[in-house]
Amino acid sequence: MFRQNPSRLTFALAAVLALSFSACKKKESTETSAASSSTILIGEVGSLTGSEATFGISTHNGIDLALKQINAAGGIGGKQVQVVTIDNQSKNDETALATSKLITQNHVVAVLGEVASSRSLVMAPIAQQNQVPMISPSSTNPKVTQVGDYIFRTSFIDPFQGEVMARFASENLKAKKLAILKDVKSDYSMGLSQFFIEQLKKSGGEIVIEQSYAAGDLDFKSQLTAIRAKSPDAIFVPGYYTEVGLVARQARELGMKMPLLGGDGWDSPKLYEIGGKAIENSYFSNHYSHEDQSPRVQEFVKNYKAAYGATPDGLAAMGFDAMMVLAEALKKTPDLDHKKLRDAIAATKDHPGVTGMLTLNSERNPIKPAVVLKVENNQSKFVATISPSAAPTK
Numbered sequence: 001m002f003r004q005n006p007s008r009l010t011f012a013l014a015a016v017l018a019l020s021f022s023a024c025k026k027k028e029s030t031e032t033s034a035a036s037s038s039t040i041l042i043g044e045v046g047s048l049t050g051s052e053a054t055f056g057i058s059t060h061n062g063i064d065l066a067l068k069q070i071n072a073a074g075g076i077g078g079k080q081v082q083v084v085t086i087d088n089q090s091k092n093d094e095t096a097l098a099t100s101k102l103i104t105q106n107h108v109v110a111v112l113g114e115v116a117s118s119r120s121l122v123m124a125p126i127a128q129q130n131q132v133p134m135i136s137p138s139s140t141n142p143k144v145t146q147v148g149d150y151i152f153r154t155s156f157i158d159p160f161q162g163e164v165m166a167r168f169a170s171e172n173l174k175a176k177k178l179a180i181l182k183d184v185k186s187d188y189s190m191g192l193s194q195f196f197i198e199q200l201k202k203s204g205g206e207i208v209i210e211q212s213y214a215a216g217d218l219d220f221k222s223q224l225t226a227i228r229a230k231s232p233d234a235i236f237v238p239g240y241y242t243e244v245g246l247v248a249r250q251a252r253e254l255g256m257k258m259p260l261l262g263g264d265g266w267d268s269p270k271l272y273e274i275g276g277k278a279i280e281n282s283y284f285s286n287h288y289s290h291e292d293q294s295p296r297v298q299e300f301v302k303n304y305k306a307a308y309g310a311t312p313d314g315l316a317a318m319g320f321d322a323m324m325v326l327a328e329a330l331k332k333t334p335d336l337d338h339k340k341l342r343d344a345i346a347a348t349k350d351h352p353g354v355t356g357m358l359t360l361n362s363e364r365n366p367i368k369p370a371v372v373l374k375v376e377n378n379q380s381k382f383v384a385t386i387s388p389s390a391a392p393t394k
Contacts, residue, residue, distance in 0.1 A: 040081045040330065042323075043102030045113035045123060050090025051215070052240060054268040055115040055315050059137055060085060061308050062319025063112060065300075066327070068307075076330045083323075084108060088119065095119040099126045109336050110135065112322055115315060117141035117188040124151045133329075133342045137322035138287070138315055140264065141191045145364045150342050152364045154322045154353070155287060158188070161263050162195025164285045164370045164386045165236065169261060170203040172372075172384065173283075175233035178261075180210040181223055181247060183239045192238035192263050208232050213243065220247050224254055234258050240265040245274025252278040259283060267314045272378045282375045287314040288355040289371045289382040300354045314355070321353040 044063060047056030063083060071080050084106050086098035095114060102108045103126065110133040114120045120139035127134035128148035136144055138155040145151045169175040178200060183189035197207055208230040211223035224247070227235060235251070237244050237260050244266055251260070260282040267286055271279060290301050290311050300320060304312040312320075328351065329344035330336070351358040356368035369387040373380035 038079055040076060040079050040336065041106060041108045042081060042083045042326065043099075043106060043108035043111040043113075044083050044085040045088055045095055045098045045102070045111065045119075046085060047090040047115060047119070048085075048087035050088075051242065052090045052116055054241070054270050055138075056087070056090070058268075058313050058315035059113075059115055059319035061304070062137070062312065062316035062321075063323045065304055065307055065316075066320045066323035069303075070323070070327050076327060077334050081327070081330075083112070088114070090116075090119075092119055092122050095122045096126065099123045103127070103130050103132050108132070109330075109338070110326055110341060112137065112319075112326065114139060116186075117144055117191070118186060120144045121147070121187060124148065127151060131338050131342070133326075133338065133345055135322045135326055135345065137318040138264065139188075141187045142365075143187065143191075149346075149364070150338075152325075152345050152360065154325055154355070154358060154366055155264075155318055156368060156370055157365050158191045158263075159195045160388060161285050161370060162192050162197075163199040164372065165261050165263065165283075166196050166199035166203060166205070167386065168283065168285075168372050168384065169200065169234055169236075170205050173234060173259065176205050177208045177230070177232045178205055179208055179227040179230060179232035179235045181220070181227065181235055181237045181239075182210070182212050183215050183243065184212045185214045186239065188240075188263075188265060189238045193236070196236055196238065213239075215240065215243060217243065218246060220250050221254065224251050224256065228254055228256050232258060234261050236261045238263045238265065241268040241271040242274060245271050245276075245279060248275040248278040248282065264314055267380075269313075272375070275375075279375050280377075283372055283383065284375075284380075285370050285386075286373050286380070287370065288317045289373060289380070291382045292371075296352060297354055317354040321351075321355050321358065324353065325351055325358065 046060050067083055088094040088098050111127055112135055115138050117139040120136045124147035128150050133150050136153040140155055140158045142157050180193055182193040237247055262284040264286050266284040325348055332344040333341040348360045358366045358368055369385050372384045374383045
């Protein structure tokens, strides 16, 4: 997925770190001016164009919806909140430059983003060095928050997501022999594969074959032919929607009828466009279901449809939750001091999010359930909710 020129990325990161070092010296005066301003500036780095654009657009819409509600209710401490958004074009080097610009030139008090774990791992060191809180709405690789104590997320992490799909495969589908088809260029895909394998073995399952590809590939038939020879009960494909849709079509062309399984990287309308009927009767883990009948979820779905003319996906829901978590922390930090804001975010407990009741643990990761969705009639249908260390419930 990330095939940028290495020398270009190295140069960009060097420039970013130089800017960040300079910005540290201005931190105290910047916070003072931010506190006296009539507007609170938040930064957002998102993939609004490029290979994962549907992720970025959905997340941005969720953030925007939350922002409208916050400002309509009077803002925070009498101040209106403004989000400065920069499109990173789904590229790592653009992500580094965007993050640095928001912090050192726009002087935002916090940063929201990114969706892809690989790009969040570019953002996080810059935010940490400048001691500016960063909240990723949906990067699930554990390494993201391990960068430092200013880095947070509102999504569950891959060890849990891998556990969810391995348990679902074993307990719900009764699958014992699994194949893996992973993206070797994606931190997300590699990490999720690892945790899925670990849990499946604990459940008594077997990985009969592992195959790999790189994001941007179009032909998967050699890998699928090798998988077909092992006759697995299901194939775990922890990638993003573009490649997954192509994998599904080519698998069916080869006469492979077993279900495909995946993670939240599948969550896009493009999955159904690309995969068509081939992706039917496959399953993926996600952060929420629009079919959830709780008043909180249905109010969000209604408001989102009215604003954007579409049913919100999991990325939109997590963008909304990330903005709301940040807003609650800002209410407790009237002087906008970065450390106090960091502490307020870290203290988040029982936040009533659209994606579930959200409490951040000591590693700045949320404790909350996941859902499993089935691809059916060109849309995702709720199948089960799986809570941490609990049995699945239908």
